[in-house]
Amino acid sequence: MKPQTLVLAASLATALILSAAAARAGGSVTATASVSVTILAPVTLQATQGLDFGAVTRPGNAAANTITLDPASSNVTLSGAGDGARAAGAVSPAKFSLVGEAGVTYSTTQSLTFAQPGLTRVSVSAPVAGNGSLGVIPAAGVQELRFGGAFDLNAATPAQAYAGSLTVTVNYN
Numbered sequence: 001m002k003p004q005t006l007v008l009a010a011s012l013a014t015a016l017i018l019s020a021a022a023a024r025a026g027g028s029v030t031a032t033a034s035v036s037v038t039i040l041a042p043v044t045l046q047a048t049q050g051l052d053f054g055a056v057t058r059p060g061n062a063a064a065n066t067i068t069l070d071p072a073s074s075n076v077t078l079s080g081a082g083d084g085a086r087a088a089g090a091v092s093p094a095k096f097s098l099v100g101e102a103g104v105t106y107s108t109t110q111s112l113t114f115a116q117p118g119l120t121r122v123s124v125s126a127p128v129a130g131n132g133s134l135g136v137i138p139a140a141g142v143q144e145l146r147f148g149g150a151f152d153l154n155a156a157t158p159a160q161a162y163a164g165s166l167t168v169t170v171n172y173n
Helices: 003-025
Strands: 044-049 065-069 076-079 094-099 106-114 120-124 142-147 149-153 164-172
Touching: 044 164, 094 164, 106 120, 142 164
Parallel strands: none
Antiparallel strands: 044 094, 065 076, 065 149, 094 142, 106 164, 120 149
């Protein structure tokens, strides 16, 4: 190789190295990503009917009874070895109206408490959908949720009217 060619090749190599170093040391690059958002109307929940177990006679014997109100059938049943009884009268599951965008999925948490002491193992049932599939707001945008519950009583349970509250929280996804 001729000395001029060698000098020219060395100069070109040096220029490439310097320009590559300059590209790494300074300048900027830009990229763009797409952005999207879907705005949904807020989900609302309103109690439309309270939970009413009706009237129950406490057991006279030493055993206990569990009183259960089924939210799907609105039936109250007594189980256990106690000799308590359900008195005639109206009963009703709690009902809530859930309103929101059709297709929105959700879950619920719920709690049942009585203000007066005496009832034990108080619990609320899982919800039952009055229309559509539980956990998904139907096409109409309104779903009825029904709740029942249960509690135990025995011969020592105070005979009185009991009042309390059922709190339902809807967590939508």
